[in-house]
Amino acid sequence: MRFHTRKWVKPEDLNPNGTLFGGRLLEWIDEEAALYAIVQLENPKVVTKYISEIDFKSSAKKGDIVEIGIEVLNFGKTSIKLKCEVRNKMTHETIITVDNIVMVNLDANGKAIPHGKTQVEYVSDRLASDDKTS
Known part of the structure; x- marks a missing residue:
C-alpha cells in the first residue's frame, strides 16, 4: 500500500476523550x-x-502524525474500488482500515459514465508519454 498523505493531529481534531475524532478521520479518508x-480517472x-x-484498530492523540494509504482493488466500468489504511507515521501502528471504497466517475450532468481505465497509472508515466508525443 502506498501512503500518500500525512495529517498532523491538532487540538481541533480531538474528541472529548482527547483522541482523534472518528468523524474527522473519515473526512480525511473520503477526501484522500x-x-x-x-487523478486515476483524470x-x-x-x-x-x-x-x-x-475497523478502528487503535487511536491517535494530539501531536501524532498519521498517514493515509490508498490501494486500488479494481476498476469497474464507471467506478474505481479502493481500500484504505491509516497508520501512525512514527510507529506504523494501524489506526483504521476500510476494506472497500467505491468512487464513481461522473459527466457534467452528474450521471455515471465509463472512464476507460483498467490499471493504475502514475503521473510520472503520463508525463513521460506526453514527452514522447511532443
Whole structure:
C-alpha cells in the first residue's frame, strides 16, 4: 500500500476523550479517496458511492502524525474500488482500515459514465508519454 498523505493531529481534531475524532478521520479518508480517484480517472467529477464497514484498530492523540494509504482493488466500468489504511507515521501502528471504497466517475450532468481505465497509472508515466508525443 502506498501512503500518500500525512495529517498532523491538532487540538481541533480531538474528541472529548482527547483522541482523534472518528468523524474527522473519515473526512480525511473520503477526501484522500476522492483525490486519488480524480487523478486515476483524470476527471474532477468523482463522487463517493460506498464505504464499507470501518475497523478502528487503535487511536491517535494530539501531536501524532498519521498517514493515509490508498490501494486500488479494481476498476469497474464507471467506478474505481479502493481500500484504505491509516497508520501512525512514527510507529506504523494501524489506526483504521476500510476494506472497500467505491468512487464513481461522473459527466457534467452528474450521471455515471465509463472512464476507460483498467490499471493504475502514475503521473510520472503520463508525463513521460506526453514527452514522447511532443
